[in-house]
Amino acid sequence: MPITPRTLSGFKDKLPHEAYAKSKMIKSLIESFESFGFPPIETPHLEYAEILKKQGSDEIQKEMYHFKDHGDREVALRFDLTVPLARFLAQYKNELGLPFKRYCIGNVFRGERAQRGRYREFTQCDFDILGTNSIGADCEIIQVIYASLKNLGLENFTININNRKIFNGLCSYLSLENQVVEILRIIDKIDKIGLDSVKLELSEKLKLNDKDIEFLIDFLNIKQEGCTNGIFTKLEKYKILDSKLQEGIAELEELCNLLENIIPSKNYKINLSIARGLGYYTGIIYETTLDDLQDLGSVCSGGRYDNLISNFSSDNISGVGASIGLDRLLAGLESLQLIKANNPANAIIIPLNNLKYAYKIAKNLRENGLNIEVYGEVVKPKKSLQYANNKNYKWAIILGEEEEKTNTLTLKNMLDGSQNTETIESTLSILNNCGK
Amino acid sequence: MPITPRTLSGFKDKLPHEAYAKSKMIKSLIESFESFGFPPIETPHLEYAEILKKQGSDEIQKEMYHFKDHGDREVALRFDLTVPLARFLAQYKNELGLPFKRYCIGNVFRGERAQRGRYREFTQCDFDILGTNSIGADCEIIQVIYASLKNLGLENFTININNRKIFNGLCSYLSLENQVVEILRIIDKIDKIGLDSVKLELSEKLKLNDKDIEFLIDFLNIKQEGCTNGIFTKLEKYKILDSKLQEGIAELEELCNLLENIIPSKNYKINLSIARGLGYYTGIIYETTLDDLQDLGSVCSGGRYDNLISNFSSDNISGVGASIGLDRLLAGLESLQLIKANNPANAIIIPLNNLKYAYKIAKNLRENGLNIEVYGEVVKPKKSLQYANNKNYKWAIILGEEEEKTNTLTLKNMLDGSQNTETIESTLSILNNCGK
Numbered sequence: 001m002p003i004t005p006r007t008l009s010g011f012k013d014k015l016p017h018e019a020y021a022k023s024k025m026i027k028s029l030i031e032s033f034e035s036f037g038f039p040p041i042e043t044p045h046l047e048y049a050e051i052l053k054k055q056g057s058d059e060i061q062k063e064m065y066h067f068k069d070h071g072d073r074e075v076a077l078r079f080d081l082t083v084p085l086a087r088f089l090a091q092y093k094n095e096l097g098l099p100f101k102r103y104c105i106g107n108v109f110r111g112e113r114a115q116r117g118r119y120r121e122f123t124q125c126d127f128d129i130l131g132t133n134s135i136g137a138d139c140e141i142i143q144v145i146y147a148s149l150k151n152l153g154l155e156n157f158t159i160n161i162n163n164r165k166i167f168n169g170l171c172s173y174l175s176l177e178n179q180v181v182e183i184l185r186i187i188d189k190i191d192k193i194g195l196d197s198v199k200l201e202l203s204e205k206l207k208l209n210d211k212d213i214e215f216l217i218d219f220l221n222i223k224q225e226g227c228t229n230g231i232f233t234k235l236e237k238y239k240i241l242d243s244k245l246q247e248g249i250a251e252l253e254e255l256c257n258l259l260e261n262i263i264p265s266k267n268y269k270i271n272l273s274i275a276r277g278l279g280y281y282t283g284i285i286y287e288t289t290l291d292d293l294q295d296l297g298s299v300c301s302g303g304r305y306d307n308l309i310s311n312f313s314s315d316n317i318s319g320v321g322a323s324i325g326l327d328r329l330l331a332g333l334e335s336l337q338l339i340k341a342n343n344p345a346n347a348i349i350i351p352l353n354n355l356k357y358a359y360k361i362a363k364n365l366r367e368n369g370l371n372i373e374v375y376g377e378v379v380k381p382k383k384s385l386q387y388a389n390n391k392n393y394k395w396a397i398i399l400g401e402e403e404e405k406t407n408t409l410t411l412k413n414m415l416d417g418s419q420n421t422e423t424i425e426s427t428l429s430i431l432n433n434c435g436k
Numbered sequence: 437m438p439i440t441p442r443t444l445s446g447f448k449d450k451l452p453h454e455a456y457a458k459s460k461m462i463k464s465l466i467e468s469f470e471s472f473g474f475p476p477i478e479t480p481h482l483e484y485a486e487i488l489k490k491q492g493s494d495e496i497q498k499e500m501y502h503f504k505d506h507g508d509r510e511v512a513l514r515f516d517l518t519v520p521l522a523r524f525l526a527q528y529k530n531e532l533g534l535p536f537k538r539y540c541i542g543n544v545f546r547g548e549r550a551q552r553g554r555y556r557e558f559t560q561c562d563f564d565i566l567g568t569n570s571i572g573a574d575c576e577i578i579q580v581i582y583a584s585l586k587n588l589g590l591e592n593f594t595i596n597i598n599n600r601k602i603f604n605g606l607c608s609y610l611s612l613e614n615q616v617v618e619i620l621r622i623i624d625k626i627d628k629i630g631l632d633s634v635k636l637e638l639s640e641k642l643k644l645n646d647k648d649i650e651f652l653i654d655f656l657n658i659k660q661e662g663c664t665n666g667i668f669t670k671l672e673k674y675k676i677l678d679s680k681l682q683e684g685i686a687e688l689e690e691l692c693n694l695l696e697n698i699i700p701s702k703n704y705k706i707n708l709s710i711a712r713g714l715g716y717y718t719g720i721i722y723e724t725t726l727d728d729l730q731d732l733g734s735v736c737s738g739g740r741y742d743n744l745i746s747n748f749s750s751d752n753i754s755g756v757g758a759s760i761g762l763d764r765l766l767a768g769l770e771s772l773q774l775i776k777a778n779n780p781a782n783a784i785i786i787p788l789n790n791l792k793y794a795y796k797i798a799k800n801l802r803e804n805g806l807n808i809e810v811y812g813e814v815v816k817p818k819k820s821l822q823y824a825n826n827k828n829y830k831w832a833i834i835l836g837e838e839e840e841k842t843n844t845l846t847l848k849n850m851l852d853g854s855q856n857t858e859t860i861e862s863t864l865s866i867l868n869n870c871g872k
Contacts, residue, residue, distance in 0.1 A: 005526035005748040008482055008511060013524055015531070016475035016538060023466065023476050030459065035802050037781030037809025039452035040459050044557050045481060045543060046501075046513075048444055065482075067503030070547040075444060077482075088449055090441035095451070097826045099812070102452060107481060111506040121480050129812065136791050136812030143795065147802075262795045312441040345473030355572050359579065359698045366471050366583075373473025376535070376565065376572030390533045 010112070010120035017341035025152065025330055025339060026105060026125075032148040033103040033127055036140065041102045043084040045109075049074040055083045055311060063110040077109040081126045082308075082321075089130055090312035098131030098317070105326075128321030130308065135251055137320045138284045138304060139258040145288055145300050145322055146263040152329075153338040156291035157299075159263075160271035163252050163284045164303070167275070169245025170219060170238070174212050182206055187220065188275040220273045231270050232256075251284060282306045286322070290332050299329040345373040346431045347411075348393045350384045352400035361399060361409060361424070368428050372397075389414060395431060446548070446556035453777035461588065461766055461775060462541060462561075468584040469539040469563055472576065477538045479520040481545075485510040491519045491747065499546040513545040517562045518744075518757075525566055526748035534567030534753070541762075564757030566744065571687055573756045574720045574740060575694040581724055581736050581758055582699040588765075589774040592727035593735075595699075596707035599688050599720045600739070603711070605681025606655060606674070610648050618642055623656065624711040656709045667706050668692075687720060718742045722758070726768050735765040781809040782867045783847075784829045786820045788836035797835060797845060797860070804864050808833075825850060831867060 007013055014022065030040075049066045056079060066076035078084050081104045089100065105125045112118055127144055129137040142159055149157050167187075171180045186201045193201075199217060202208045208216075222234050232253055239246045252270060259268060274287050285303030290296055302322025309317050333339040347370070351358035355378055362372045373393075375384040381398070388396045398410040398419070411427055412419040422430065443449055450458065466476075485502045492500075492515055502512035514520050517540045525536065541561045548554055563580055565573040578595055585593050603623075607616045622637045629637075635653060638644045644652075658670050668689055675682045688706060695704060710723050719740030726732055738758025745753050769775040783806070787794035791814055798808045809829075811820040817834070824832045834846040834855070847863055848855040858866065 002746075002748050002750065003486055005487070005523045005745075006484070007527070008480060008484055008505075008509070009507065011480040011482060013480070013528075014476075014478035015528065016477055019476040019478045022478070027463070027466075030463075034780035035807045037779060037784065037807060039780050040450075040455040041452055042450035042455045042458070044444060044447040044449070046444055046447060046545070046557065048442065050439055051441070063506070065503075065505065067501075069444075069501065070499070071445065073444070087441045091443070092449075092451065097823065099823075101809075109482070121482065132813055134791075134813035136810075139791075139795070140810065140812050143799075258792050258795065260792075262792070262799060309441075310438075312438050314438065343473060344470035344475050348473065355570075355575075356694050356696075356698070359575070359694065363579075363698060371471045371473060373537075374572075374576065376576050377568055377570035387533065387535075 008120075010114045012119050012121075017343075020344055021334065021339050021341040022123075022326070022330055025326070025333060028151050029105070029125060029148050029324065030103075032151045033144065035147065036101075036144050038101045038103045038127055038144070041085075041088060041104055042106070043078070043081075043088055043104070045077055045107065046075050047078055047084060047087070049076040051087050052076045052078060052083055055086075056080065060110060063112050065109050065111055078106075079110050080108050081106055081124045081323075085126070085128065085130075086309045087312060089317065090309040090315075093131075093309075093313075093315070093317070099137065100130045101128070103127040123326045125324040125326050126321060128319050130319035130321075131317050133318060135254045135258065135284075138251075138255055139262075141302060141320050141322050142255075142259060142268065142286060143263060145286070145302075146267055148324065149288070149300070152333060154290065154333075154336070157267060157288055158291060159268040159286050159288045159300075160274050161252065161255065161268060161284065161286045162270065162272055162274045163248040164275075164281050165244050165248030165251070165283060166238075166272065167248075169242040169248055170216065172244060173242040174215065176208070176212065179206055179208075183208075183216070184275040187216075187273060190220070190273050222272050248283075255284060280305055282318075284320070290336070293332050293335060296328060296332050296335075298325070299332060300324045343373070343391055343393060345371040345393075347395035347397050348373040348375060348388045348391070349397045349399060350375050350381060350388065351378055352381060352398065353378055354399070354401075354404060357404050358399050361397070364424055365428065365431075368424075370428065370431055385412075385414075394434075397427065444556075446550045448555050448557075453779075456780055457770065457775050457777040458559075458762070458766055461762070461769060464587050465541070465561060465584050465760065466539075468587045469580065471583065472537075472580050474537045474539045474563055474580070477521075477524060477540055478542070479514070479517075479524055479540070481513055481543065482511050483514055483520060483523070485512040487523050488512045488514060488519055491522075492516065496546060499548050501545050501547055514542075515546050516544050517542060517560045517759075521562070521564065521566075522745045523748060525753060526745040526751075529567075529745075529749075529751070529753070535573065536566045537564070539563040559762045561760040561762050562757060564755050566755035566757075567753050569754060571690045571694065571720075574687075574691055575698075577738060577756050577758050578691075578695060578704065578722060579699060581722070581738075582703055584760065585724070585736070588769060590726065590769075590772070593703060593724055594727060595704040595722050595724045595736075596710050597688065597691065597704060597720065597722045598706065598708055598710045599684040600711075600717050601680050601684030601687070601719060602674075602708065603684075605678040605684055606652065608680060609678040610651065612644070612648065615642055615644075619644075619652070620711040623652075623709060626656070626709050658708050684719075691720060716741055718754075720756070726772070729768050729771060732764060732768050732771075734761070735768060736760045779809070779827055779829060781807040781829075783831035783833050784809040784811060784824045784827070785833045785835060786811050786817060786824065787814055788817060788834065789814055790835070790837075790840060793840050794835050797833070800860055801864065801867075804860075806864065806867055821848075821850075830870075833863065 060079050064076050069075045108124050109121050171177050190198050202213050235249050281303040283304030287298035288300040304320040306318045307316050308319050349358045349362050358374050362374045365372045393414050396412040403409050408421050410419050411422045496515050500512050505511045544560050545557050607613050626634050638649050671685050717739040721739030723734035724736040740756040742754045743752050744755050785794045794810050798810045801808045832848040839845050844857050846855050847858045
C-alpha cells in the first residue's frame with residue numbers, strides 16, 4: 001500500500017528554482033561576511049533541552065520541539081542561532097579568544113501555529129562580534145549589513161539606527177521606567193497604526209498623562225529631521241535630563257562619526273522610533289528597510305546586547321550582532337528582479353545522434369567557464385527540446401552529424417525559435433554576454 | 437545556577453577553522469554540480485515518521501530519531517537524503533518532469549552507538565539523475581565525480597567501476613542466486629581481509645564448493661588487468677554464460693566507450709570486486725579512492741538503482757546517483773594540504789589611534805578584492821597583535837599617525853616579524869600574491 005508523499009504540516013520543500021535562488025543569495029552573503037574576516041561556525045541542530053530551556057520568550061519555549069533520545073536524554077531542536085552561540089562561546093571562550101566574530105547560517109525550528117508565509121522550519125543568518133564594548137563593533141556590523149545588501153545588487157535601502165539607552169533614559173526621566181516594555185511595545189507599532197493610535201493606546205492602555213505623551217511624541221518626531229547633524233543639535237537639550245539618555249546620544253554621535261564617508265549617507269539614518277522588539281537589546285539597535293519595498297518590513301535587524309552567556313557562566317560577555325531575514329530578503333530581491341529563479345546552466349546540449357560528441361563539446365564549454373547541461377540520451381528532438389523548454393532554457397545547443405563533421409554547433413534561441421550555426425568561440429562569446 | 441555548556445553526546449561543534457574549511461569545500465562542490473546544470477533542492481529536516489519508516493536498513497530504522505510533535509503527529513528527523521528525494525519526486529514529478537537532476541547537501545541524523553569519528557548528525561552530499569535508463573546518465577554522474585574532485589585540486593584518484601548485474605549473473609550461472617547477498621558481503625571485504633580469507637569464508641560460512649569458489653576468484657582476479665580494452669577481451673568468455681552477465685558486461689563496455697577521452701584514463705578503472713554494500717543498487721556502481729590515501733576508503737560512491745519511489749507510487753522511476761562523504765573527503769584534502777583551515781581574511785588591520793582611518797583603508801582594500809579584518813578598537817598594539825597572532829594571521833597592517841599623514845601603511849609579516857612601509861598598491865600586489 002503506497003504511502004501518500006507529503007510534507008509535514010507547516011514545513012516546506014524548496015523546488016529547484018527556489019533552492020537555486022536561495023543558494024545564490026547565500027553565496028553572496030557568505031562572500032560579504034568573509035570579506036570582513038568573519039569565519040563561519042557550525043553547531044548541531046539538536047541540543048540538550050536544558051541548554052535551550054528558559055531562554056527566548058515564553059512563546060518560543062512553548063513552540064520548542066523537544067523529546068527523549070535513544071539514551072533517554074531530554075533533547076530539543078534549536079529555535080534560534082543565538083542560544084547555541086551563547087553555549088558555544090561559554091564552552092570554547094578560552095580557545096577562541098575575544099573579541100570573537102562569526103557568522104552562522106542554519107535552520108531553526110518553532111512549532112508555531114500555522115499561518116500564511118510562516119514555516120515551522122526556517123533558515124536564520126546571523127553575524128556577531130562578541131566580547132567588546134567598542135562602538136567600533138557596532139559600526140562594523142552596520143558596515144557588514146551595508147556590504148551584504150550592496151553586493152546583492154541593492155542600492156536603495158535604509159539602515160535605521162537607534163539606541164535603547166535613549167528611550168530607557170527618557171522613561172527614567174519621566175519616572176516611567178517600570179512601563180518601558182509596554183510603552184516600547186506600543187511605540188513599535190507606530191508605522192503600522194499611526195501616531196494618533198499610538199497616543200490613544202499610551203493614554204488608554206497605559207494611563208500615561210497628556211504631558212508625558214506629548215513629551216514622548218515630541219521626541220519621536222525628531223526622526224523627521226533625517227540629517228545626521230541636524231538631529232544631534234535637536235537632541236542636545238535632552239542630554240542634560242538623564243545620564244543614560246546622555247550616554248545613548250553620545251554613543252549614536254560616535255557611531256555616526258565613524259560611519260561618515262565609510263557608507264553612503266543615503267543608506268543610514270537615525271530613527272528614534274524604532275524599538276526592535278523587547279528585552280534582549282541594551283544599546284544601539286538597527287532595522288533595515290528596502291526603500292522601494294517599505295511594506296516588506298526589516299530585512300536585517302540587530303543591535304547590542306549585554307551578558308550573552310549569563311546562563312552558562314559568570315563571565316560577562318557583551319556583543320553586537322545582526323540577523324538577515326533570508327526568506328524576506330529573497331522575496332525582496334525577486335520582487336526587484338535582482339535575483340532570478342532560473343537554471344544553474346547557461347545552455348543545454350541536445351545530442352541528435354552521438355552522445356559522446358555532446359560530452360566532448362560540453363567539456364570544452366565548461367572549461368571555458370560556462371555551465372552546461374547535457375540531455376543524456378539520444379532521443380527524438382521533439383522530446384529533448386520539450387525538456388529544454390520546460391526548464392526555461394533560453395539557449396539550446398543542437399549537435400547532429402553535420403555539426404560534428406564541420407566542427408560547429410547549432411545554437412537555438414528557445415525564446416524566438418531562431419537558430420544559427422556557430423563555432424565554439426562564437427558560442428562562448430554569445431553565451432557569456434547574453435545571460436541565461 | 438549556571439548550566440554547564442556542552443554538546444549533546446555524539447554531536448559535534450565546528451570551530452571557525454573547521455567550519456571555514458568545510459564551507460570552502462562545499463562552495464567548490466556546488467560550482468562543480470552547477471557546471472553540469474544540476475540545481476539544488478531543499479527538503480525539511482523533519483518528515484512524517486511514516487515517510488521514513490520501513491526504509492533503509494533495520495539498523496538505520498533503530499537509529500532513527502522519532503517523536504510526537506505539538507499536533508500529536510508522529511515525526512522523525514531524516515536519516516539520509518535519498519528517502520526524502522523519493523518522497524519529493526513522487527510528490528512533484530508532474531511539475532518537475534523527467535529526467536530530473538538535482539544535488540542536495542544537508543544534515544542527517546542517526547542515533548548510532550557512539551564511536552570514534554562517527555557522529556549522530558553529519559552532512560550528506562548527494563547528486564542524482566532520475567527517470568532515465570540511459571547509460572549516459574551513469575556516464576554523467578561519473579563525469580560529475582571527476583570534475584568535483586578535480587576542482588578541489590585532486591589529481592590522483594581512481595573511480596572504481598563495476599556492475600551489479602555481472603555478479604548477479606555469475607551467481608545465477610552457478611545456481612547461487614539465493615546467496616548473492618551473503619557472497620557479496622564477504623567479497624566486499626576483499627581489500628580488508630585479503631583473498632585467502634575471502635576463500636575461507638566462502639567455503640566455511642557459505643559452504644560453497646571449491647570449484648565455484650575458484651570460478652568466482654578467477655573472475656575477481658580480472659581486475660588486475662587494469663586496461664579497459666584488455667579487460668573486455670578477458671570478459672568475452674563470460675558473456676555467453678548468462679543473459680544478465682552479458683547485459684552487465686555490455687553496459688560496462690558502453691560506459692567505458694562514453695568515458696574515453698572525456699575523463700583521463702588514469703582516473704577510472706573497471707574493478708570487478710567492488711560490491712557497494714547490499715540491496716539498493718541494481719546496475720553500474722562505483723567507489724572512488726584517493727591514490728595517495730588508500731586507507732581513507734571511498735570518498736564518493738554511488739550507482740544505479742531501480743524503482744526509487746515504489747513506497748509512494750506505482751510509477752517505476754529508476755535513477756543513478758552518487759554521494760560524497762564530506763567529512764572523509766575534507767580529512768583527505770587536509771591531509772594532502774589541498775585545503776587549509778585558516779582565516780577567511782588575507783590580513784588584519786591594527787589601528788593605533790584612528791579607527792575611522794582603519795575602516796577607510798579596509799574599505800579600499802576590500803573593493804580591490806581582498807578580505808580584510810579590522811581590529812575594531814584602539815588598544816595597546818601588544819593586545820591587538822596578540823589577537824592577530826592567536827588567529828594565525830600571516831599579515832598585519834599597522835596604521836598609526838605617521839601612516840595616515842603619509843598615506844602609507846606598515847605591513848608586518850607576523851611569521852618572521854619583519855615590517856615594511858607600503859602603499860595601498862604595493863600591499864595589494866603583495867597580499868594577492870603571497871596568500872594568507
